[in-house]
Amino acid sequence: MAVNASLGVLLAFSGLLLGACRNNGEPEKKSADCGELPALEYSKNLKVGTLCGEKVAEIRSIVGRDTLVKRFTLGDAPQKVVALSSAQIGYMLRLGLEGRIVGVGEGKYIADSALYARVAAGQVAEVGSGSTISLENLVALQPDLVMSFATGGGHDDYERIEALKLPLMLTSEWQEDGPLAKAEWIKLYGTMFGVDALADSIFEQSKNAYLQVANGGVAGVSPARGGSEQQGASEGEACPRVLVGMSYGGVWYAPGGNSYTARLIKDAGGCYLWAADTGRELQFTLEEIMKVADSADVWVNPGMFGTPEELLAAEPRVKHIKAFKDRRVCQNDGRKGPGGGNDFYESAVAYPAEMLQNLKGCIQKSTNGADSGRTGFDWYHNIFIF
Known part of the structure; x- marks a missing residue:
């Protein structure tokens, strides 16, 4: 729902990787009741942390004239992932998670030679994206997670994916204003796939190296x-x-x-x-x-x-x-x-x-x-x- 004519803010809650009920059938407590997630160091669009004893991610996307904010409870690490953007693939490759990718948009855009070969061999499916996406092929993969993005344009595919009731996450690293803000999104993948320590270590090393280059080698x-x-x-x-x-x-x-x-x-x-x-x-x-x-x-x-x-x-x-x-x-x-x-x-x-x-x-x-x-x-x- 729009808050005003120029900027609508919609906060939605998604039990992305968890069941709807816990504790002997008692409804799971929404993370909104447990407070707010702390801001990350650089990112404006991502928050990752723990609320009510659960790992939670909050993602902000600018969709046309609206701002869409969604929270995801992160439970068991997804084993079968469809990644529809190049950056999503890049983060997973950096963390050694390429084996979890079972579907991509179009194989011709894959730069990593090993993943490209898997697509060419039919080991990773091509499902298309935007107006070309095959919902039938997407459902057939029975993914634990579909990762897409929203631009607010006519070629967005996320509403049709949502209608299938598949676990969907929209990422918005591409809307960040700085390289370190984009790089910090690796923490989302670390938390989601249970490799938090590795993701945090990679980011700290990347940040320190980046700052050295940016400051002429002065650490x-x-x-x-x-x-x-x-x-x-x-x-x-x-x-x-x-x-x-x-x-x-x-x-x-x-x-x-x-x-x-x-x-x-x-x-x-x-x-x-x-x-x-x-x-x-x-x-x-x-x-x-x-x-x-x-x-x-x-x-x-x-x-x-x-x-x-x-x-x-x-x-x-x-x-x-x-x-x-x-x-x-x-x-x-x-x-x-x-x-x-x-x-x-x-x-x-x-x-x-x-x-x-x-x-x-x-x-x-x-x-x-x-x-x-x-x-x-x-x-x-x-x-x-x-």
């Missing part, structure tokens, strides 16, 4: 939640000015200053052109971009295009952008699966320090595309380096 200096306090490059280094986005149909789409990408660029030592913006998404005409393009040293995330030729074919006028002329364009598709799936969306969320190091190297070290080495350029790479 023990904690940046602001979700992003570093520095304004760009480390002391003594130039701060490359960074352009982000691409033009589609004459409209240039770019992330706002409070976005995940903006914070990642900041921690990598770059100075994002619209860092002062307070939003998450921006739109410009190509003419507006051309007016500021000469002030940008590096171009990051040029849409879906992975080569200079693809960029020029999509929009010939990008040849006038300084970063393109200087051959300093960084794309995140340096690691792909056997079917062409981009590993950035699968495993990078679970390896934030390595991802940051990749981007930092691409922004600061790849000067003109003349060097042939690709050492350290895993997800991010200069598209002019072959």
Whole structure:
């Protein structure tokens, strides 16, 4: 139910992995009666803890103009999981839980070669997603858990899955504002699958390594939640000015200053052109971009295009952008699966320090595309380096 015209908040309770009754048939006490879960260190959309003696997760998703908040009681670890997003697979792979995956959306998007091979061999089912999802195939798997997500768009599949009465969890790590906030979601999987200590250890190691990279290798200096306090490059280094986005149909789409990408660029030592913006998404005409393009040293995330030729074919006028002329364009598709799936969306969320190091190297070290080495350029790479 909507609270107001601009933001509706719906709090729902799900006994996701537990039966409806306990204690000799007495109804299970709802976790809402036991207080509130403490906030995590970075994440704004996830809480995990113990209420009434039970492990509980609370997940917040922005669905269109509404905010959906659901609590899940986490009981026995699910043995058969259908994971419909790349990030969900990435967290499970990091924890060594790939054997629990019995279904995915589309196998061609799987980047991990071993999981891709299992899908190709028919050992892991493809059920589709959004408008293509096969509810019949989903039910046939008899999963202990289906993991999906909600965008608020017409291609969402979660309402149809809910109608089947299958155990469903929506994750929203992709709506977090910072790399460490996304990485912290590994704690959900640790709690849910009974490997809490491993997940906590991985996150702490990842966090410390990330902060070292973000602070120029200086350990023990904690940046602001979700992003570093520095304004760009480390002391003594130039701060490359960074352009982000691409033009589609004459409209240039770019992330706002409070976005995940903006914070990642900041921690990598770059100075994002619209860092002062307070939003998450921006739109410009190509003419507006051309007016500021000469002030940008590096171009990051040029849409879906992975080569200079693809960029020029999509929009010939990008040849006038300084970063393109200087051959300093960084794309995140340096690691792909056997079917062409981009590993950035699968495993990078679970390896934030390595991802940051990749981007930092691409922004600061790849000067003109003349060097042939690709050492350290895993997800991010200069598209002019072959």
